[in-house]
Amino acid sequence: MDPVAEASASQAEQGSGAAARGTRAPSSGSAFVHGAALVHSPGEAVGVAAAYVDEGLRAGDLAVLACAPETAAAVRRALGMRAREVEEDARICLVGARAPDAMAVIRQRVEQAATRGSGRLRILAEPLFGSDPRRWREVRRYEAAANALVDGAPVTCLCVYDREHLPAEVLGTARHTHPELWMGGVRVANSEYRDQTAVLRDLGAAREPVEAGEPVLVLDGVPALAVLRGELRHTFHAVVPDADQRADLHLGVSEVAANAFRHGRRPISARVWADGSTVVCTISDSGTTFSDPLAGFVPAHGDDLAAGGMGLWLARKLWDSVDLVAGPQGLTVRLATGLVRPDEGRGAA
Missing domain, CATH: 3.40.50 (Rossmann fold)
Structure with a gap:
């Protein structure tokens, strides 16, 4: 290596x-x-x-x-x-x-x-x-x-x-x-x-202006991963105009959601805010044992992608900003990105 x-x-x-x-x-x-x-x-x-x-x-x-x-x-x-x-x-x-x-x-x-x-x-x-x-x-x-x-x-x-x-x-x-x-x-x-x-942890305290408003999706006590992924897909279809970006954002947040169910503790909740220029999504679970702000900058298992550990890494590749916010009530992964119009090119953060 x-x-x-x-x-x-x-x-x-x-x-x-x-x-x-x-x-x-x-x-x-x-x-x-x-x-x-x-x-x-x-x-x-x-x-x-x-x-x-x-x-x-x-x-x-x-x-x-x-x-x-x-x-x-x-x-x-x-x-x-x-x-x-x-x-x-x-x-x-x-x-x-x-x-x-x-x-x-x-x-x-x-x-x-x-x-x-x-x-x-x-x-x-x-x-x-x-x-x-x-x-x-x-x-x-x-x-x-x-x-x-x-x-x-x-x-x-x-x-x-x-x-x-x-x-x-x-x-x-x-x-x-x-x-x-x-x-x-x-x-x-x-x-x-x-x-x-x-x-790194201080950066997680930042909030987008859109978060001052009401979320467009509120889910608490989500019963299953498939339910969460489906609700997020439906919501993104309504608030993310570019189809390619919509698919990328859903893929990234789906990996975070899978981590919450696989490694976190229930109950699991989600929120989405959107205002036409920005979308923010949070996935929260009740686990308190994981708080590494470095997670996701590289695959967790190095070259061996088949070993897993790619969820946060993929999310960081597909969203502009990913924060891991740990607290006494659990872990929240907060994802934010600027939206593009269908006739615009997409750029990295």
């Missing part, structure tokens, strides 16, 4: 205690180096990025740019002839991909790096937040989860944040999810780095 798959599978199977390893103090001996550079301008960003990538190329690392096309082009110009050695893959920054897909790309790139040079993967990342707060949450969730799921793999990642143009909430992602800050080419421990389990 490759390093990322081994580390990820271990984290996924060991539960929330494994995520606590994300609170480790930054150390130059850590296999996964995750830093943030807070810059003041695009010009400074390009200078920092080019120096960082050049350092990796000189060390024999596989260098990959995961950033906007214009940023990648500027970094390549700064590198000159050495740019021919650099690859690009914006999926690592959730462009056209959700977090489980991005984790799979990192894994593939680690395998590629193992066959050349130093054996190390070096990623230059430009987190692309956009204007949607849901997207902000998902980038923060991904940044936090990576600290645990890539831990143990030979990866160096520098995420560049432009402090002059990004809102304070977004800059908080840099400060709270990166063990190291890179300033003037020097790596320093980040005193604002938080317990990553706490970061």
Whole structure:
């Protein structure tokens, strides 16, 4: 098993205690180096990025740019002839991909790096937040989860944040999810780095505006999985206009519902809210023994998909946002996504 798959599978199977390893103090001996550079301008960003990538190329690392096309082009110009050695893959920054897909790309790139040079993967990342707060949450969730799921793999990642143009909430992602800050080419421990389990659980407290209204579906004490799946299918047919998206959302939530019946405790309940632009669905059971916020970023049993453990992983691939909210009354899995019109293309969160 490759390093990322081994580390990820271990984290996924060991539960929330494994995520606590994300609170480790930054150390130059850590296999996964995750830093943030807070810059003041695009010009400074390009200078920092080019120096960082050049350092990796000189060390024999596989260098990959995961950033906007214009940023990648500027970094390549700064590198000159050495740019021919650099690859690009914006999926690592959730462009056209959700977090489980991005984790799979990192894994593939680690395998590629193992066959050349130093054996190390070096990623230059430009987190692309956009204007949607849901997207902000998902980038923060991904940044936090990576600290645990890539831990143990030979990866160096520098995420560049432009402090002059990004809102304070977004800059908080840099400060709270990166063990190291890179300033003037020097790596320093980040005193604002938080317990990553706490970061992930805090994200579960977020609510969509649609949830302030009345739900379009309320089910309590659901007697059987088939009943729940049928009611959700009927409801989604009414509130999700795009047929392909409707099928994807139902598949993802059906897996969550199956987990509730298979692994949770009854009674089981469900709620759906929709307003024409967003749909939110919650599935709740009465179990109190599972609360791992890392579940679903990778298949629970690694490469062996036949072994199961894909429910939350599939849900994270098909919905924009998936929260696991644990409490004294049980576990709620909360799924949210933006709706597309039938004539629109679908994009990842």
